């Protein structure tokens with residue numbers, strides 16, 4: 001297939017079933033889409049027989065990935081296959097495979113990428129995919145990171161935590177495997193653990209008094225430097241976590257390239273403003289990818305980022321909304337309305353997309369491909385989608401990917417996305 005500009009869409013099986021797969025694909029092609037991102041549902045048992053945790057043999061539902069690929073090819077669309085490295089064998093069933101916080105609690109959502117059994121499963125999935133589908137030339141990873149929570153979607157019900165302590169002292173992962181890598185990298189884990197514990201304890205008990213102490217003393221960026229100067233273990237921990245995650249990036253890269261060096265590897269990255277809090281380091285980890293997709297969820301990154309802020313408010317209703325938002329915007333550079341409800345409805349404005357791309361570009365250099373992930377469902381309107389595409393192109397994006405949020409993207413948002421992306425997208 002000729003190299004076309006990268007204008008991707010995270011498809012929704014439901015939407016495609018409702019419209020009919022062929023009709024849906026034709027509609028995407030008409031909108032200018034050149035790549036769709038699809039999952040892989042087949043499990044060939046021979047790939048999983050030496051793993052510690054059993055994998056249930058599953059046949060793919062129709063249409064299979066191969067069938068989708070054939071239909072897509074007819075309308076000139078390429079298929080990129082997505083894998084989720086956070087799944088593991090299932091952290092609810094096997095909590096010992098989950099991310100662990102500094103107090104020994106396990107995540108109920110995210111598997112630890114340093115756990116050898118989690119990693120073995122991820123690599124077995126990859127071999128299963130690539131050896132049974134020799135046409136696959138693009139694989140995307142749905143967020144390889146270290147966190148107790150699933151970020152971006154930030155579900156309600158997580159414990160409240162004070163910003164910026166919540167991010168300056170990452171509470172995870174203190175599992176035996178992560179700690180072993182940290183020690184290999186020369187970290188003094190006793191000192192780090194002690195420093196992280198002390199800050200996490202303060203962060204997890206939000207009161208108006210604790211909030212004021214932070215809000216009155218974190219006035220600008222320089223205050224973060226001052227804070228780290230007194231607690232160098234925290235900065236060391238943030239650096240070490242990126243080195244821990246580098247092992248997982250490397251294992252995935254080596255496995256894919258050893259099977260087929262032509263397969264392009266795409267990693268979903270959180271925006272640079274807070275990617276470091278999840279152990280993602282654009283500068284370091286670009287060596288293990290052919291491109292990065294920056295998941296913005298513009299607009300949506302409001303309704304979801306509001307949830308952890310609402311949890312602070314719930315912990316002590318005396319803390320004024322406006323003050324929570326004011327601190328948040330000082331810390332993140334958010335430039336939007338300063339009420340929790342407006343933030344949750346309107347999200348990050350497109351100007352933030354521009355700045356995040358600028359930061360990402362600064363980290364990865366001029367030639368490394370960056371794909372901007374743009375959200376397409378409500379509350380985003382066609383003009384928001386266009387503005388986000390334009391802002392990311394201006395910031396240095398080479399390609400674009402529309403997140404359809406499981407079928408909730410309006411047809412006019414698809415069209416707006418494709419039309420605008422066509423003006424700027426490059427072949428990747």
Ligand SMILES: [Zn+2]
Pocket residue numbers: 099100112113114115173174175176177178179
């Ligand atoms: Zn771990």
